[in-house]
Amino acid sequence: MTASPLAPSHPGLLPAGTDAIPVHGLGTADWPGAQAALTAAQAAYCGAVDFSPKAGSLALVPAEDGRLAAVLFGLGDTAGAAYDRLLPGKLPGLLPPGRYRLAGAGLDPAEAALAWLLGSYRFGRYRAAGPDRPRLVAPEGVDAAEIGRIAAAVGLGRDLVNTPANDLGPAEIEDAARALAERHGAAVAVVSGEALARDFPLVHAVGAASPRAPRLIDLTWAPREAAREPSASGNATEDGVPTVILVGKGVAFDTGGLDIKPSAGMLLMKKDMGGAAAALAAAEMVMGAGLRLRLRVLIPAVENAVSGNAFRPGDVLASRAGLSVEIGNTDAEGRLILADALALADAARPDLLIDFATLTGAARVALGPDLPAFFTEDEALAGEVAAAGRSAIDPVWRMPLHAPYASLLESRVADLNNVAGGPFAGAITAALFLRRFAPQTRAHVHFDLYGWNPSAKPGRPEGGEVQTARLVYALLKDRYGGGRREPPAGG
Template identity: 55%
Template sequence: MSTTATIPVICVEEGGLAAADITSAQRGWADANGFSGQRGRLLALPDEQSALAGYLFGTGPAQGRPALVAGFAGAALTAGSYRLEGAHGDPTQAAIGFALGAYRFDRYRQSKATPVLSLPADADADEVARLVEAARIARDLINTPANDLGPDAFEREIRDFATARNMQIKVISGDDLLDAGFPMIHAVGRAAAEPPRLIDLTWGYDGDPKVTLVGKGVTFDTGGLDIKTSASMLLMKKDMGGAANVLGLAHAIVSAGLKVRLRVLIPVVENAISASAFRPGDVLTSRKGITVEIGNTDAEGRLILADALALADEESPDLLLDMATLTGAARVALGPDLPPLYSTDDGLARALMVAGAAADDPLWQMPLWHPYDSMMSSKIADVNNAGSGGFAGSVTAALFLRRFVANAKAWVHLDIYGWAPEARVARPQGGTDQGIRAVYGVLRQRYPA
C-alpha cells in the first residue's frame, strides 16, 4: 500500500479478501476478526508497529449492492482524511455515497469535524459536489427545529438561496395572499404568529422547457384544531421536508445548468392554533374556484399545495412536480424509505423509478385510482379535504391534488417522508433527502446543459 497523508479505506467484495492489496499478516488479522467483505463492515488494519495502517471496508456481494455503498464507510469513520482503494465501483457514486454517509447535522454542536474523502480517480468532481450539496440543503433545513426555522426564518433562507444562484424571487405574504388569489394558503397559516406566504423563484430562459417544482413548506404542524398527539408532534419540524427537497433539487438543476426555465413555488405556513384558526366544517374556496369542505385541519398540506399547483398549472409547464410530507398512509403502504410516486405520465414515472434505483434514491409508482374520488365527496362543497373511511389515504391525497392540475403536460407527485428513523446506506438518522437524485437524473437526460 502506498503511504500518503490520507488514510486508505480498502474496499473488499464479499469473499474477495484474497485479492486485497494487504500483507499476509494483515490478511491473518482480517481472518481472525471474521472479516470477509460483509456489506458495511469496517475493520481497522494495523501496520508492523501496530499503528493504524488503514481500514478494510466490506462492500458485500455484487448482486443487489447499493450504488452508494461507500456511505456505510462515511458513516462509521471518525474525522480525518481518507481515500478509497480496491473494489469501490463507480468512482462518482462512491464519492457521493461516502460524503452522504459522512453527513452530520452540526448546527448545535461544538464539534463540527467529519470524515473527508479525497476524490477517487475519474470521479466527476462537479457532479459529486452538486449532489452532495443538494442533499445537505434538504437535510440541514429539515433537521433545524421550528424555533429557528419558522416562516420568517425560512423565507430568509430561501432568499439567501435565490441570491446565491441568481434566481428571481417574489413573495406574497399575509393578507396580500387573499388579494392575489391564494385563499387556502392564507387560511391554513393565518393563526400563526408569523404570517403565511407564497415564495416564487424563477431561473433560466423563457424559451426553454418549463419545469415547475412545488414544495410543501409547513414549518411546524400542530394539526390545527384537530390537534395531533404529543408523540405525533415530535417530528413535525420536518413538515417542510417537501420544500427542503425541492430546494435541493433546484440547486442541482441550476448548478448543472440544465436547459430549462425553472420555477419553484413554496407555500410557507405554520399550522398553529389561535382564535383565527380555520375549523373543521369550514368551506374554503381555492384559487382554482373549487370549494373544499374541511373534514380535518390536520390535512392542511394538500390545501396549501392546491393553491400553489393551481398557479403553476396556469402557465402549462412541460413538467409540474410537487414534493410533500403529506400522509402517514404512504408510510403504512411503503415504509419510510420508499416514497410513493404518482404521475399523469406513466413513461415518466418508469423513468423516475429507473433513475432512482440507479442512484440509491428509490421511488415506487402508485395508482391515481379515480374510483376512490368518491371517498372525498362532500354534501355541501365540491370536495372534502379528508377522505372518509380511513382507506387509501395516500391515493386519495394524490387524487385531491390532481383536481388542481389540468394544463401541465406531465404532473408528478412525491409523497415523501423526509426522515430516516434509522440509519441507512448514505442516509444517517434524521432529516433526509428523498427524490432529488432520481428526478435530477431524469431531468439531466431530458434537458442536458
C-alpha cells in the same frame, strides 16, 4: 435565528492525487484474491480480528511500523438484490480522522464518493463540533464538483428539516429561498398579507391562526443563454427552453389545527416542511449544474396553529382555482396549500410539474419510511421517474391514481372535501385531490414523502432527509441536460 439554515454541513472531497490511506472495498467474490495478496503479518492480523467481507465489516490493517497501511471494507454480495449501493456511507463513522482514497475495483468510485459525503453529514447547529471527520480524496476520473454539489444540496435540505420550528418558520423558509436565489442569480417574489388572502385563499386560511404570517414564495431562474430549439416535450417556451416547476409543501409546524394531533403526533412535525426542503435541494442541484431549463419553485409556507381565527372542520373555503373546498379535517392542511400553488403552476403550462410533500400517513403504512410514493398519469414519465430513482439511489414506488376513488372526496355543500372521511386509500385520495387543481398539466408527478430517517443507514444519518431531490435532479439532467458556462440570469 442564530445561524443560517443553509450553512455548509459536511466537508467536500480533497483534490485528486492527495496522499492518502487506501480503502479497499471487497465483495464476497473479491476476498480470496485480496487475501492472497496480503503479507503474512497482515493476513495474521485479519485473522485475529476475524475480518470477512460481509457488508459493513472493517479491518484497519497496520504497517510494520504500526501506522495505518490500508483499510479493508466488506461489501458483502454486491450482485444481490439487497446490496446497498450507499454502503460506503458507513465509512465516515467508522474510520479514524485522516485522509483516505478508494482503491481496487470493488467500489464504484462515483457512487462511493457520494455515499461518503452523504454519510459525513452532521447537524451541528446547536452543539459544539465533534472530533475531526475522515476526509476522502476525489477518485480519479469522476466529476468531483458534481458530487460535491449534490452532497452540499442534500446537506442544505437536511439542515432545513432538522432545524426546529422555533428557529424555522415561514419567514425563515423564505430566507432560505432568498439565500439560494442570491447564490445562483435567481429572482424571488413573495405574496403575503391581503394579496395572499385574495389570490391564494387556501394558503391564507391554513396559516391565519399563527402569529407567523403565511406566504407564497415564488423563485424563478433560467440559464443566461437559451438556444432556439424545441423542448423534449414539444411544449417549449418561446425561446425553446423547457419550463419545469417544483412545488414544495412548506408547513413549518403542524399542530393539526383544531383537529389537533396528540402529543406523540407532533414530535416530528418540524419535518412537515420536508417537501419545501426537497424542492430547494433539487433547485440547488439544477441551478448549480446550470441545466438547460427554466426553473420555477413555488413554496406555500405556513404554520398550522390553533387560535380563535383558525379554520374549522365544516368550513367551506374558496381556492385560487375557483373550486370550493369543504374542510373535513384541519389536519389535512398540506393538500390545501399545495392546491393553490398547483393552480398557479398549472396556469403557466409547464413542460413538467413536480410537487413534493410530507402528505399522508397512509403512504408510510403502505411503503414504510424509506420508500416515497409517487403518482402520475403519464406512463412514459412514470418509467423515467422509476429509472432516475434507481440511477440516483433515491428509490420510489409508483402508486395508482385510481380515478373511481375521487367519489370519496365528494361533498354535499362544496365542489369537494379535503378528506375522504374513511380509512381507505388515503394516499390515493390525497393525490386525486391535488390533481383537481392542475388539470391542464399531464406531465405532473406528485411525491408523497416521509422526509426523515428514523434510524441511521449508510449515507443516511438519523434525522431529516430530502427524499427524491437527487432523483429529480437525475431526471431533469437526463431529460434536458445541458450546462452553463456563463453565470445564470435571474428570471
